[in-house]
Amino acid sequence: MKISSKAAPVRFEGVGKTFGKDVVAVDSIDLQIDAGKLVTLLGPSGCGKTTTLRMIAGLEMATSGRILIGERDVTRLPATDRDVSMVFQSYALFPHMSVLENVMYGLTFSGFDKGEARSRALAGLELVGLKGFDGRLPSELSGGQQQRVAVARALVLEPQVLLFDEPLSNLDAKLRRQVREDIRAIQQDLGLTVVYVTHDQEEALAVSDEIVVMRNASIAQIGTPRQLYDAPIDRFVADFIGEANLIDCTIVRVDGDQATIEIEGYRHTLPSRDLPPGPATLAVRPSRIVIGSDAGISATVTKATYVGVRMEYTLTGAFGQVFAVQDNVDDPLETGAEVKMTFADRGPVLLPEG
Template sequence: MSDTVISSKAAPVRFEGVSKVFGKDVIAVDNIDLHVQAGRLVTLLGPSGCGKTTTLRMIAGLEMASSGRILIGDRDVTRLPATDRDVSMVFQSYALFPHMSVLENVMYGLAFSGFAKEEARNRALTGLELVGLKGFDTRLPSELSGGQQQRVAVARALVLEPQVLLFDEPLSNLDAKLRRQVREDIRAIQQDLGLTVVYVTHDQEEALAVSDEIVVMRNAAIAQIGTPRALYDAPNDRFVADFIGEANLIACEIVSVAGELATIEIENYQHTLPARGLPPGPATLAVRPSRILTGGATGVEATVDKATYVGVRMEYTLTGAFGQVFAVEDNVDTPFEIGTTLRMSFAEKGPVLLPNAP
């Protein structure tokens, strides 16, 4: 863990065998165990319908667990309503009152929490300063950009000084440039204040950029938990490899294992990499697009089916007996032409062996 100072209000969150069933047989979350450490930003990541938003809503008390226990700090909150949990939530929509000023919007929750008007005003002004909106207090939401409106929503949640701050797809309404800026703002605020944050997104790049830890979810269960780098470099299975950072999945044969290293073969081309406990036999190789090398003297024969210039790099679709892969190259000055036959190999580091299972 970094040297970030943890807020005295920040609390851990723990799920113990938690399930959520809608109706008689729709399982939204299936018996998950999860521990979010105090002062950490943990992202729930996965495709639509995987259970990530339901998990977030159970922390907030907007959905009640069907079984299991949910603890915030040392307190069992499983059956407590949302109003009795010390959490704040930032939603996908900013949910700002258009007729209220920025300051009034940020003060709104404080007034309901029983703060005197002057204290609420001072807290709200401090909150606006924390999110970089000092001097914006008299403006209306319509006078702000999308990114500024989202920061007002963050300030409104922060001023309540919750034990846990929750984000539900907070950047989905912003354009690409603003998404990058606001996610950096959220991460900086979380680290500066030492907050416990649980963050939901389906965007892999967003999750990699903001998280201390990522919980990858699939089919109402947890597929893998790890740091961004651990998930990117060492996925457990095909789903995680493909979902985190777009991996090419190529069938291969492990021809030998010596200690912790395996030698694989694809069409007479051999490559050595960590065995990850797998024995000789059929396996799957996960290779990131940037770890595919093209144009060398050795490798697997491939044909360039597509070549796309995207400014800072070239993107290629390569086809061969192994199937089809997506590769990227920094060389934009002398790109390969469509129809070119070349040799495709792999970088020394990066490719990962996975069990040969769906």
């Protein structure tokens, strides 16, 4: 993938943000965002992700530590002196201006003459698939089109870093999927450095090169979508990145880097993750639960839901309750059915303590 000549890395060195005397919004984090990558800050409300984004933008000032964009220390610089652009959740389009005027606004404000601003704005609209929409008002556009205008307005400034704050939260499910694909395609085509904030796990998995999972003002884990999904560091990450069933088990044997676990007589071998024999916690994704084996863990189907492309089941047993999905919608299991449950060869993961 190419990297834009203007794309810059972002580095946090012990950055903290405190509001008032005792409200810690961000607690001394270290973070490296490489140039040309799309990195998502993901976490529940109040975890510090939006404050972190706003500190990159200069809309909030760090209480401690250093923020670098490229090799430049921007910790104390105002937003106007940082080469970043931000796409807000609300789009923040001027309703009385045409689409073209909205996209030109930042360029004109930055000192470009009208001719060059117009040329850049038209190119930006073409880039986001809105060629020919320049004369319309924002009210004449769909939500997805308005979001693209906001993206175009940010892109034409050719920032070192492009920031997105919950950009899809105002769109319906189908539009969210389309616009997130658009944003990802533009980012990859242009080689932009993008920092993206969302609380939507699926959205983060779909668009990111790396995901920074935040919890309680700090970083819980950083990794690629696959790393976080397949090897979560703890219960919080396992449950937050996609759905995970957390099941008590016993590690009965460890051979090298492989462990054998047991649940109600059923045994399964998987990576040990340096855990010793004894009680442990297993995280199993709903799609990795296999229903209908001749042997396995006894369970009862307590809920069966048809959602079009798959069946969703709640299974209850001595182990507690788990959520499972199956692609077979033609022969669904009935509520009350007694079944045996096992796990797919790959997918279940032991969770380190802590």
